[in-house]
Amino acid sequence: MREKADVNQKIFVSAKEVADRAGVSRSAVSRTFTPGASVSEETRRRVMEAAEALGYHVNHLARGLMRNESGLVCLIVSEMDTPYRSSLIRAISHQLQAVSKIAMLINTDRSDKSVDDALRLAISYRADASIILSGMPDKSITDLCVKSGQRLVLINRDEEREGALMINLNDREAAHRAFIAFQRAGCRRVAFANSDVGTPSLMAREEGFVAAAIEAGVEVIVERFGPTRYQSGVILAQRLLTREARPDAIFCANDLLACGVMDTARHQFKLTVPDDICVIGFDYIEQCSWSSYDLTTFAQPVDQIAKEAVSWLTHPAKTDSIASQISPELVWRGSVRGG
Amino acid sequence: MREKADVNQKIFVSAKEVADRAGVSRSAVSRTFTPGASVSEETRRRVMEAAEALGYHVNHLARGLMRNESGLVCLIVSEMDTPYRSSLIRAISHQLQAVSKIAMLINTDRSDKSVDDALRLAISYRADASIILSGMPDKSITDLCVKSGQRLVLINRDEEREGALMINLNDREAAHRAFIAFQRAGCRRVAFANSDVGTPSLMAREEGFVAAAIEAGVEVIVERFGPTRYQSGVILAQRLLTREARPDAIFCANDLLACGVMDTARHQFKLTVPDDICVIGFDYIEQCSWSSYDLTTFAQPVDQIAKEAVSWLTHPAKTDSIASQISPELVWRGSVRGG
DNA sequence: GAAATTGTTGCACGCGATTGCAAAAAGAGG
DNA sequence: CCTCTTTTTGCAATCGCGTGCAACAATTTC
Missing domain, CATH: 3.40.50.2300 (Response regulator)
Known part of the structure; x- marks a missing residue:
């Protein structure tokens, strides 16, 4: 008649059944599974035994309903x-x-x-x-x-x-440190590679980096494209590295972009990292520690x-x-x- | 008195309150939110209005309790x-x-x-x-x-x-195809790089590969180490590539291992892929499409x-x-x- | 041994929903 | 206008559990 109900029928064992088998009241079962409730050692043992035998598990849905805490x-x-x-x-x-x-x-x-x-x-x-x-x-x-x-x-x-x-x-402050690092490395033309999704933290990194550059009286190139993924890094690198004044340092909004940028710089533009170009990323994803990248980056803890x-x-x-x-x-x- | 309860107190609006505000019974509210139930257009409208105003949402815990379907x-x-x-x-x-x-x-x-x-x-x-x-x-x-x-x-x-x-x-069959691919590429000394966790699918790949080699009368080197991660690939490559008879083809149990193997072969042993050594992976993770790897691999759909x-x-x-x-x-x- | 204290236990109600059932309302047909 | 059919509606039972309350048992105290 009701084949769908039949199939989805779930028959879990309830506290009532455990209580019957253990020869106690339903409350006793409930208390056994409630930490801090008052149950004698003897009833607890019998309840546990029955529960074990029947495969009973407290229904967290019902418990959540009562306790108001799911x-x-x-x-x-x-x-x-x-x-x-x-x-x-x-x-x-x-x-x-x-x-x-x-x-x-x-x-x-x-x-x-x-x-x-x-x-x-x-x-x-x-x-x-x-x-x-x-x-x-x-x-x-x-x-x-x-x-x-x-x-x-x-x-x-x-x-x-x-x-x-x-x-x-603290994205801004981190971006500031990235700029300092590039300066110490003797980089002359810095760039920021961003995605164009414009989420607050990405924009904060960009703003912080640009601000640091301006403060130091250095010009900075900003390029934005696509989602924050590897493939966007490829495009960004192509745009940045075909510029007349090719940057020698790129701060990337996150590590995935950085991976794309590095790969493209090396394989397509035959540049070496860090001699021709320095790169810094953000996030500290595992891939950055791989020896193909060995990327300097900010670690999100x-x-x-x-x-x-x-x-x-x-x-x-x-x-x-x-x-x-x-x-x-x-x-x-x-x-x-x-x- | 009971500060903890106070803090965790959740005060969600219930169907009763919506019913009162809409001037209908609780059942009417329930039916309004149950697709396929019988409610007049007029009551539905009033219920929805009240629900909207009060910020009512059906309690899925209670619903799951009744429907026996969470x-x-x-x-x-x-x-x-x-x-x-x-x-x-x-x-x-x-x-x-x-x-x-x-x-x-x-x-x-x-x-x-x-x-x-x-x-x-x-x-x-x-x-x-x-x-x-x-x-x-x-x-x-x-x-x-x-x-x-x-x-x-x-x-x-x-x-x-x-x-x-x-x-x-079908791990075995895939491993068989991997071996064929190596043969077609003219590889002479094939190896299998596995983790040592021994999960069934990994072992099936190993067995399939070894079986294919034996069937073709070719010797195969098997090395196992660590979890199925990049770092294990590094170790495996070091072990395989320092052998007297250095393999010229490595089938890796999964892509992460393959990445570690490739990086190590290139950077530590100065080998080129695929000229000195061919590599095949398994899983089709995104990283394999990155231009540093460009890895031939089996795609898990x-x-x-x-x-x-x-x-x-x-x-x-x-x-x-x-x-x-x-x-x-x-x-x-x-x-x-x-x- | 009686009273007070402490610890267990069962009853019954409530949590917030769904749903069968029967009554009420609405619509159809003559 | 009355009867028959179809919708709509409210009542009440139910899901599985937690818990206050009162009764009861066990233990301590005087």
Whole structure:
């Protein structure tokens, strides 16, 4: 009659059944699985035995309904197969598991609307918190989250949101250091290779770099193209290196761009790094340590970011909205002269 | 008094409140948000209006409790920041979202016990399904999953489990083709570079390659070391290339190893690819297309895998356990002569 | 031995939704 | 206008669990 229901029928064993088998009340079962509840050693043993035999597991959906705490944390992210993103996700979900929470993964496209939808989903699932790695949701939605008592963490999102924790890198300052490094290496013509997506942190790096150059009275070439991926780095390098005044130093908005730039400089333009051209990246993805690149870059401390985010989730908020500033460490490798 | 409760207090608006505001019964609200339920146009409008004003969202926890269908799908995976894994996760979570399901991410360490724990968690959350990308859970647990009506998908896991869908690559056959490719390129001394973790698919590649060589009456060198990462490739290359009879062709168990092997062959041993040595990888990670590598490799069709997995979740099982065999395509690039 | 204290246990209610059922309302047909 | 059919609606039961409350048992104290 109802074949669809038949197939999807889930028959999990409930606390009632365990109680019957153990010869105790349902409350006893519930208390056995509630840390800190009052149960005698004897009943606990019998309950555990019955639970084991029947394959009982507490229903976290129902528990979440009662406790008003689902244990779910929503991770909102786009292009999650990118090296930096995936390592951040890994770090976060690892930290979450350490405090018995569990990550729900939602990937979005570029649009802010899809981030809004993701947050709505988080609300529907009564997620304890949402961590946003990409895009920027509408204020009305974030307000609803906060009002509903959901925690909110924005990573490298720049824009402020009441009641949310914001973890940001000090992009400007880092960019400044990149410029100094180029100067020390004796570079004369510096350039900045950026994507054209214009996210706040990328723009901050650009602005910081340009500002440092202007401050030093040096001209700087800025080129922007495509998403922050390898292929864009290829195009950017082609544009930069065919210029009349060829740059001898390129600061790239992130490591993937840098890889594309380096490969193109070497293979297509037959330049050597760092003798003909110095390159600095940003993120500290694993590939940069590979001997084909050996890229000097700024390290985003993903573990620290993850730890800060998760520990804030488990601790009460101190003020209305908190900002955490992290200074990325410049990791010296072979793509810049000197060091 | 109870400061902790205060802080974690979540105050979501419930269907009751919406009903009151709209002047209808709770059932009407529920039906408005249940596709296919019978509600008049007028009440639906009033309900939606009230819901909008109050910021109401259906509680999926409670819905899941009633419907016995949480909408959650558990992804169990280790080392998820690895390029191949992260692209597979992306593909799967994307497909899941397309059918209104949502991925919970659990990362495990190497041990099978942690996979067991992950599955137990999946049961606790009444996940509609679990997809296992790493490790192999105990049969007692998988049986419990299947008995409870939870769907199970094993990707590249080899070992059989009753009631589960198994998606496997035809590793042996692919390895055979790799050997043929080397022969066509005129290679004389072939080698296989493997990790020593010994997962079924890696071993299948090794066995297939060795079998093909033996069949052709050619000797083959096999070296195993470490996890399937770049750094292991470096070590493997050092071991292989310092041998008296230096191989002129290396089939690597996966792309990361291949990258390490290539870099080491070039930079440390000053060999050129593919003239001095040919290399073939496995997985088709993005890095292999970078011009520093330009690696000939077997493409794991992640989108196809994801699609098969998810479509099986939404369709009734036809038989007890289903196996799907996929033949990876050999993508020819510059790391092998000829082609 | 009685009273006070401490520790367990079961009952019953509530969490926020879905849904079968029957009553009420609306529409159709003559 | 009345009857028959079709929609719409509200009531109440249900899902699996947590927990306050009161009853009860065990232990301590005087």
